[in-house]
Amino acid sequence: MDCEVSNGSDLQDERITNLLVFGFLQSCSNHSFHRELEALGHELPQWEEPDEELQTDGNRSSHSPVGRIEADSESQEDVIRSIARHLAHIGDSMDRSIPLDLVDRLALQLRNACRSEEDRRRDLASALEQLLQAHPTDMDKEKTMLVLALLLAKKVADHTPSLLRDVFRTTVNFINQNLRAYVRSLTRNETD
Template sequence: MDRSIHPGLVNNLAMQFMNVNLSEEDRRRYLVTALERIMQTYPTDMEEEKTMLMLAMLLAKKVADHTPSLLRDVFRTTVNFINQNLFTYVRNLVRNEMD
């Protein structure tokens, strides 16, 4: 899964996040666009939510590795994205783990 994320996509997202004039919503849109591009090339044999969650975290890691100064911003944006779009899925994962 890690190798499915093209370095050019990571570089482009890092460049977008470096723009200090972007709002949090703009950053989230750039993250979503990048995730949608990755999802198009990814096999559909796994739940979409699970794939999206894993790819969002991997993409955040890759951007932070690429440009460490973006760690806080990319982490915050990724957490906000997960809370807004995958919260129910994550909550169900935790519940199933506790059962």
């Protein structure tokens, strides 16, 4: 596989995940990190389709990777925001099932500047595993993991708003590493 194509896919996945996590956090009810989220929104790259070139006839030519969602960037953004709102609604119903001591522990781990991003992803994975064991749901495992990862990000940011950027980055990285195929599937299914 061409390295450039692979990097384009990675950039597309990261954009989708950034938008999904950001949209989820925006859609959550009762959050105390509004200012931090607004500032983060200004720092995130604007939505663009990767690897597109403007042709002389005014159309866009794309050398995109296989599996790219066939939709213009605006409608794709709308689809991802819609998915984020739906996941936030599910998360609101699960919100009370997240133990405060788990959130406290994860916030403390994220606050430790000496921990690597890989350590932080493991901390998030460990917290998710505890939640999955303690609170089985009737949803499929990938959807449950995605909602709980997003919900943990929200809970940590609510607990300590100054950690929003850290928990956002860790959550995006975790999703891209562990749930990338599921997120791609979600976005493809919504555009069909």
